[in-house]
Amino acid sequence: MKVVAVSSDRTHDLRRRVLRAGEANPTLDWPGDHEPTTTHFAAIADGNVIGVSTWLLVDGRVQLRGMATDPDEAGRGVGSALLEAGIEHARRIGATDVWANARVTALGFYRKHGFVISGPEFVTGATGLPHRLATFDLA
Template sequence: MNWQIEEAEGLDEVHALRRTVFIEEQGVPEADEWDDLDGSAVHLLARVDGVPVGTARLLIDGDTGRIGRICVARAARGTGLGAALVQDGIARLRAQGLRMVRLGAQVHATGFYEKLGFAVCGPVYDDAGIDHHEMEQTL
């Protein structure tokens, strides 16, 4: 699968992907998915043949970046796209001169993020009814 990752020009396609993956597939309540951080974030959007198949959100707080709302459409799962989105986000945050990147990982996905250089740095917590771990990586 050949994808291209770019900064999203708007939020319609990003929100459509997140609605499908988080709200419809994972049962995240709409009130938990939509927040006021979308307007200040950089949104990455991956496409295959022009069709949106993955997204991630980048935020900056001081010298720490945050990668969140990482999702991949069902048809593109298992292709390496999730890792590519995270690595692209890390590279963009590093280019900003940040020292640390963090993310909230669903507990079942901590091994995936550990392979990308992240380490668990906190206890399990509930986010929208799904157990998560805070994870971080020094840049």
């Protein structure tokens, strides 16, 4: 498996299947996807995209969003590899921290990778699922 920067359209299949499953016509091209300060990463194995994440630099901070792993690849380090690549990218561009609206079901994963979970639980309109703020300090 290798993690590489990709165009936003390479994220769409997993965004649809994993993050927007059940939606009839989900919007897969998200605000900020085409900004020059946005980077999309894909984990590739045997020519197939098995994981994706999107990293947006805004006001010195990087927002992680659209993190998804092919369900057949869960538990095999795909998400960890994407986080490592994204955090290294955030450091390289001089960000102060990384933050994400993390699904409650993924909080253990983020904690395991050094993220601090804070704030109250909230539901996003896009997913209807509970989330909390996850932050990783790059200092």
